Amino acid sequence: xxxxxxxxxxxxxxxxxxPPTPKxxxxxxxxxxxxxxxxxxxxxxVATKQSDGTVxxxxxxxxxxxxxxxxxxxSLASGPGQATTVDTPVAYxxxxxxxxxxxxxxxxxxxxRSSNPALGCLP
Numbered sequence: 715x716x717x718x719x720x721x722x723x724x725x726x727x728x729x730x731x732x733p734p735t736p737k738x739x740x741x742x743x744x745x746x747x748x749x750x751x752x753x754x755x756x757x758x759x760v761a762t763k764q765s766d767g768t769v770x771x772x773x774x775x776x777x778x779x780x781x782x783x784x785x786x787x788x789s790l791a792s793g794p795g796q797a798t799t800v801d802t803p804v805a806y807x808x809x810x811x812x813x814x815x816x817x818x819x820x821x822x823x824x825x826x827r828s829s830n831p832a833l834g835c836l837p
Contacts, residue, residue, distance in 0.1 A: 753827050756784070756803070756819045759834025768806045769815050769836050775803060781824025789816040789833060809836070 756773040764770055775782060786805040788795030791813060798805070799822070809815055818831035 751827070753821055753823055753829040755829045755832040756821050757832070759817075759819065759832060761815065761834055761836035763809060763836060764806075767809050769809050771805045771807070771817050771819075771834055773803045773819055773832070773834065775821060779823060783822045783824075785820040785822055785828065787818050787831075789818050789835075794818065 754776045757776050758772075758774040760772050762770045762772075771786075773784075775784075784800050784803060784805075785797050786800055787797040788807055805817060805819075807815060807817060814835050816833060816835035818833050820831045821829040
């Protein structure tokens, strides 16, 4: 009986003498920048009342790239107006009587990705 017990202890010690080495967790060789795909909103939207009854809106593209366009729509109490695409950071709309005159502007990249809309109003 002693031999069996001693043999069992010897066998268990031999099994634990060289435990398997755990493999390291895989790491990414090419870290990804998740913020690089975010299209920035336009900034500094300025509305200027014109003498002909229109409102001129201008804005700044914070990170311009070749092929950028802007999707502009009036922002009405009843909902968004018809969208128009322009190549330059300027748009005109008719002054609204008895309501605020506003537009939304989205920056659209040449690959079709767009920013969230930015709102600008004539104070």
